[in-house]
Structures are given as structure tokens and as C-alpha cells.
Amino acid sequence: MLVQKVKGAVKSVLPASALALRRRFKRYARSFRDQNLPLEQVFSDIYKKNLWGGEAGEFCSGEGSSLKTNAVYCQYVTEFIARHQIKRVLDVGCGDFQVSSKIVDPGFEYVGLDVVEPLIASNQQKFGKQHISFQCLDVTVDELPQADLILIREVLQHLSNQQINTILEKIKHVPYAIITEYQPQRDHLRSVNIDKPHGMDTRIWDHSGIYLEAPPFSVPGVEIVLESAIEDYLVHPGERLVTYLLRHKSK
Numbered sequence: 001m002l003v004q005k006v007k008g009a010v011k012s013v014l015p016a017s018a019l020a021l022r023r024r025f026k027r028y029a030r031s032f033r034d035q036n037l038p039l040e041q042v043f044s045d046i047y048k049k050n051l052w053g054g055e056a057g058e059f060c061s062g063e064g065s066s067l068k069t070n071a072v073y074c075q076y077v078t079e080f081i082a083r084h085q086i087k088r089v090l091d092v093g094c095g096d097f098q099v100s101s102k103i104v105d106p107g108f109e110y111v112g113l114d115v116v117e118p119l120i121a122s123n124q125q126k127f128g129k130q131h132i133s134f135q136c137l138d139v140t141v142d143e144l145p146q147a148d149l150i151l152i153r154e155v156l157q158h159l160s161n162q163q164i165n166t167i168l169e170k171i172k173h174v175p176y177a178i179i180t181e182y183q184p185q186r187d188h189l190r191s192v193n194i195d196k197p198h199g200m201d202t203r204i205w206d207h208s209g210i211y212l213e214a215p216p217f218s219v220p221g222v223e224i225v226l227e228s229a230i231e232d233y234l235v236h237p238g239e240r241l242v243t244y245l246l247r248h249k250s251k
């Protein structure tokens with residue numbers, strides 16, 4: 001308690017530039033530590049310490065899960081599922097299920113996948129039904145269940161370029177993938193797809209983001225189907241969530 005009070009008092013007298021420097025140092029220290037830890041441990045720790053928000057004991061996947069732009073995304077996915085008569089959906093890195101809970105429907109089977117075991121157990125207990133289930137797996141390592149459509153939303157941005165390429169290779173057997181990731185405003189883009197170790201931060205702090213059409217991913221035929229401006233931007237105004245559609249087989 002006293003430590004928290006002292007920390008708060010120190011923060012209140014530091015100038016903004018010193019606080020920004022402190023935040024940057026913490027990010028570097030975190031990413032240096034995380035690169036040597038197993039992926040499962042890094043993401044479990046984020047939830048355990050509520051680093052993406054929520055109260056102690058809750059599972060919270062962060063701000064991105066409560067943005068107004070989610071409504072546009074959910075409408076797009078819902079229409080896509082109906083139009084393509086999708087029967088089974090895998091949600092890779094389903095997190096706290098806040099977003100996909102607006103998509104599920106008894107007309108198709110939904111399987112949420114995440115590497116964090118206690119999160120999956122909690123989701124299964126709270127939301128599991130005949131057409132909704134959750135499985136714990138690491139998508140960079142484990143075999144994926146069969147599906148007609150894969151959803152990946154704000155997951156790749158937390159992984160290294162090598163891990164992303166592994167996932168893109170693994171999902172090739174699924175006819176469709178809808179992938180949504182964070183990008184900076186164009187004037188603030190320094191370089192696309194800057195590499196980073198797996199962990200809580202995204203490339204936005206390095207003025208970068210995930211661009212599936214560009215190296216080292218260069219996904220053939222990838223199409224941008226949605227672009228939504230973020231109101232509560234992280235670094236600069238104009239940041240956006242971009243949704244890609246990947247077709248692996250003509251249907």
C-alpha cells in the first residue's frame with residue numbers, strides 16, 4: 001500500500017517525457033524477459049496479473065475487445081458465415097470471448113482456442129453449450145481441428161514473425177480465414193512487419209503493424225475487407241484495425 005502511494009506520488013511529479021521514457025524502458029525489459037519464456041507462460045502471466053485490464057481474478061483480453069468498431073466486425077463475420085453456409089468456426093486466440101460472443105449462433109459450431117488453460121476452463125464453464133466449446137492449445141505447435149472458417153483477431157500482433165508464418169502455414173487447409181490486426185496511421189508507419197518476441201505489446205510502439213500482403217508473410221490473394229479507425233488510439237490518432245480475408249480454396 002505504502003509502496004503504491006510512493007509510486008503514485010513520484011509519477012505525479014515526473015514530466016511527461018520522463019514518464020514516456022519509463023514506459024519505453026519497461027516495454028524493452030518486458031520483451032527482453034519474455035523472449036526467453038515459453039509462450040504459454042507469457043500469456044498466462046498477462047491474465048494472472050491483469051495486464052490487459054479487468055479486476056483481480058477476472059480474465060480480460062484488453063481494450064481491443066470492447067471497441068465500438070467491434071460491432072462492424074461482428075456484422076461482417078455474421079454475414080460471411082451465413083453467405084458461405086459455414087458449419088464450423090475456429091476462433092484462434094479467443095481470449096475472454098467478449099467479441100465472438102456476439103457472433104455465435106446455434107446454426108454453426110463455434111470452437112474457441114487459446115493457449116491459456118485457466119481462461120479456457122473459465123470460458124467453457126461460463127459459455128459452453130452444445131454449439132459453443134473451448135479448447136486449450138498452442139496454435140504455433142499443436143494440430144488444429146477441422147473447420148470451414150478460422151477467425152484470428154488481435155493475436156498475430158502479439159507474436160514473432162516466425163510464429164506468424166507458422167500459423168499462416170497451418171491454417172492453409174481451412175477454406176477461409178478472417179484475420180484482424182492493428183496498424184498505425186500511414187504517416188506514422190516506420191516499417192511494416194517489424195519483428196518482435198511474443199508478449200503483451202504490439203508493434204504499434206515501434207511505429208509498425210501487421211501487413212499480411214507484405215514480406216515476410218506475402219500471403220497470396222489476401223484481401224482487405226474492413227478498415228476501422230480506433231477512437232482510443234494507443235500512440236497516434238488514425239490507428240486502425242484492418243480485417244483481411246484469406247481464401248484457401250474456391251467454394
Ligand SMILES: C[S@@+](CC[C@H](N)C(=O)[O-])C[C@H]1O[C@@H](n2cnc3c(N)ncnc32)[C@H](O)[C@@H]1O
Pocket residue numbers: 039043044061062064065092093094095096097098099113114115116137138139140152153154155158159
Ligand atoms: C489480445 S488477445 C485477443 C483476444 C480476442 N481474439 C479478441 O479479439 O478479443 C490475444 C489472445 O491470443 C492468445 N494467444 C496468443 N498466442 C497464442 C497461441 N500460440 N495459441 C493460442 N492462443 C494464443 C492469448 O492467450 C490471448 O488470449
